[in-house]
Amino acid sequence: DGGITQSPKYLFRKEGQNVTLSCEQNLNHDAMYWYRQDPGQGLRLIYYSQIVNDFQKGDIAEGYSVSREKKESFPLTVTSAQKNPTAFYLCASSFLAASAQYFGPGTRLLVL
C-alpha cells in the first residue's frame, strides 16, 4: 500500500532537547512538506522540499531543521531554539509542487 507514515504518534521533549520527527513516503513523490497545526489556527508551513538534497524555509522555520537525503524521507528536527514546540506536526507529499498533497497521520509533540 502506498502512503505516508509519520512516527512516533506522540513525542515528549524535555527542555533543551532536540527531537526528530520521522516522515516517510512510498508514493514516489518529489515534493514533501512539513506543517505545524495549533488549536484555532490554520496549518502553517515549516519547511518544504521539491527535490532530493534541496529544501526551502516556509513561514515558521525558526527553531526547526530538515534534511532530504533520500526521495522517500524528510525528517524534521525540533531544536532547543524552538521555544514553543507543543503542537501537532503534519508531513505531506505531492507528485509535483502544485499538485494535490497527501498527508501523513501526524505527530503530536508535547513538552515535559
Added chain:
Amino acid sequence: KNEVEQSPQNLTAQEGEFITINCSYSVGISALHWLQQHPGGGIVSLFMLSSGKKKHGRLIATINIQEKHSSLHITASHPRDSAVYICAVTPRGYGGSQGNLIFGKGTKLSVKP
C-alpha cells in the same frame, strides 16, 4: 485579515441534513483544495479544483473564480461525516510554484444521529 476565510467555524447538524461550508479567499489562485481532518488528526484530501464543480459520492465542491468563493456541500449527512473541513488555496504565481498552500482555520462539523 486572513487570506482564506471559512464559515461557519462550527456547525451542528442532524443526520440526513444538507450541509454547506463556505470558503472565501483574497488572493489569485491556481487551485483550491478541500481537506477533511478526523478527530485522530490525519488529513485526507477531498477535492482539488480550479473551476466549476466536482462530485464524489455525497460530497460536492463548487468554485466561483470571479467571486473568489468555494462551497463544500454534503448531502444526506451522517455522523461519520463529523470532522473538521479545511479549505486551502495554491496561490497563483507563488514564486516558482512551490505548491505552498494557504489554509483556512477549518470548520468543525458535528452530525448528530
